[in-house]
Amino acid sequence: MPTCLIVDDSKVIRMVAKKIVVELGFEPVEAADGQQALDACKNSLPDAVLLDWNMPVMDGIQFLIELRKLPGGTAPKVVFCTTENDLGHIQKAIESGADEYIMKPFDSEIVQAKFSQVGLL
Amino acid sequence: MSPEDFDFVSQLIKKRSGLVLTPEKGYLLESRLLPLARKQGLKSLEELIAILRSRPEEKLLHEVTDAMTTNESFFFRDTRPFDLFRDEVLPKLIESRQAKKRIRIWCAAASTGQEPYSLAMILNEQAAKLAGWQWEIVGTDISTEALTRAQSGMFTQFEVQRGLPIQLLVKYFKKMGDKWEFDPALRAKVKFKEFNLLGEIGALGNYDVIFCRNVLIYFDKETKGAVLAKMAKMLPDDGLLFLGGAETVLGITEQFKPIAGQRGIYAVVK
Numbered sequence: 001m002p003t004c005l006i007v008d009d010s011k012v013i014r015m016v017a018k019k020i021v022v023e024l025g026f027e028p029v030e031a032a033d034g035q036q037a038l039d040a041c042k043n044s045l046p047d048a049v050l051l052d053w054n055m056p057v058m059d060g061i062q063f064l065i066e067l068r069k070l071p072g073g074t075a076p077k078v079v080f081c082t083t084e085n086d087l088g089h090i091q092k093a094i095e096s097g098a099d100e101y102i103m104k105p106f107d108s109e110i111v112q113a114k115f116s117q118v119g120l121l
Numbered sequence: 122m123s124p125e126d127f128d129f130v131s132q133l134i135k136k137r138s139g140l141v142l143t144p145e146k147g148y149l150l151e152s153r154l155l156p157l158a159r160k161q162g163l164k165s166l167e168e169l170i171a172i173l174r175s176r177p178e179e180k181l182l183h184e185v186t187d188a189m190t191t192n193e194s195f196f197f198r199d200t201r202p203f204d205l206f207r208d209e210v211l212p213k214l215i216e217s218r219q220a221k222k223r224i225r226i227w228c229a230a231a232s233t234g235q236e237p238y239s240l241a242m243i244l245n246e247q248a249a250k251l252a253g254w255q256w257e258i259v260g261t262d263i264s265t266e267a268l269t270r271a272q273s274g275m276f277t278q279f280e281v282q283r284g285l286p287i288q289l290l291v292k293y294f295k296k297m298g299d300k301w302e303f304d305p306a307l308r309a310k311v312k313f314k315e316f317n318l319l320g321e322i323g324a325l326g327n328y329d330v331i332f333c334r335n336v337l338i339y340f341d342k343e344t345k346g347a348v349l350a351k352m353a354k355m356l357p358d359d360g361l362l363f364l365g366g367a368e369t370v371l372g373i374t375e376q377f378k379p380i381a382g383q384r385g386i387y388a389v390v391k
Binding site: 011012086094099100101102103106109110113115 | 282283
């Protein structure tokens, strides 16, 4: 079963996202910030990452940059999932190696659409 | 809603739009017409139907048809037809239209504009190959409200997240408050017209490719046949028709034939 790392400092968002990715056929792994997510990736690279932007300790962008430097780190499909919904943030995410971008609020339909677009489904 | 009321309204809608409403779709009538009744200051759907029976004014009839025929749409819907258009159909068109350097596409149920705008983005992405070419996309729909939205080029955050790759959002859209505006220059290349598929089709002209996706599914067999016959006349010998995934021409007409390996695309038979 493919794995999806859900990175968000909100427990509620992680819970909602977890339910969605499980329905899409992914095994969820959770992280509450970028550092926790990076530690998880060093241990085992996921197939997908659903990534928040603003988090304590290490934010989403910093995590993404570090992830892409890991051996095999370009393989996971990274989909940002954030309240930052202006073009500047979206462009920065793409330049930093994001594959797709979801602007919150989100629902299962949007996650499914984005996962399909990057070839995860 | 009484069976008599359902029959009356469903007949009215079929006559005006071709849309066939079976009794199990009665909920659609209620969910779509109740807001319209309220907008008219009426207390119930029954009051609206009473007016439609006793003094049906064209404006109200139009709004009823509008409410029933507005369908959801999203960018690059179903992905595959657009991939086929970009990778298979367009290269052949570019090859076969070298002399005229002109491509015309008709989106026969343009709804709120996502389909014609998706095609416009695909064509624009081929700008190098289409330098010096004229391309035109005409989007038609029976719904005035849908076309008004299509022409505005404004989409909600929800709409731009359904099917639109993020790179294309960045390239072709600008954020305007809580909406996203489609590129005005590209928007200008897409013409929208109100058009009823049951009407006289000749005035629309001729096209190389017709997109008529997820429309025929709402028509009865006779209406499907009539619409397809009109479309066949508008296409050249190598013209193509795109239908929705759940639609087919088989058993309806022999004027189109499926293309092997390209599901949803039909070649005209002349």
